[in-house]
Amino acid sequence: MLKRIHHIAVIGRNYEKSKWFYCEVLGFSVLAEHYQAHRDSYKIDLVLPSLCQLELFIFKSAPPRPSFPEALGLRHLAFEVDNLDEEIERITRLGIESEAVRIDPYTNKRFCFFADPDGLPIELYETN
Template sequence: MSPGAGLKGAHHVAIICGDYRRSRAFYVDLLGLEVIDENYRAERDSYKLDLRLPCGSRIELFSFPAAPPRPSYPEARGLRHLAFAVADIERSVAYLQSRGLDVEPIRVDEYSGQRFTFFSDPDSLPLELYEVAD
């Protein structure tokens, strides 16, 4: 057994969205995440959509009626952003921009030397593209 709590990796990130159909289209149709399971929970008037990234990690997309917005700017405590690994950041940026998304200029991490940039999902959740070698 490994030291500590025995963590093996990140399994999923949960996101609550404001407009389920719009966010589903963003994550599935635009970003290309694979749908694992999709359920409507009538007792909560809520959807739960399980998505898989190519690396096997997952995103759980939830909808809840009247969920309050989470402040992103100025930066608040809590989850700062969700970062996606990409092999070619310029290609990924060009794709997102061709679909009408605003993407910040590509920057270089001063410590790792890796290139990265930010864009937002339909609820203004900051998303990062982080270039990594295959």
């Protein structure tokens, strides 16, 4: 029986930009980093204080995302926040632009989107 999601894997192209984004902007901490010489790639294991894990793979020649955000497969990553306005202000100070705040028509909760360095949509979802 499934217990919970263990991790999510994301592919990026630029080691420095992706690591900065996921650590400094989103607040992940590095659990482990591995360089894979035979693939000229990196694998960085990241974790949030909630123990949510993310595997970040860096491949310099990864193909671009075909559309935003309706490509087949993973549509976006969503992170729960207590105060959406504070988080938007914080990421804006870090040079990250977000879309306008929207209201979920089913829950009446506020949310917004922005993108990681490779165009993967990231959602902030206010739960309070």
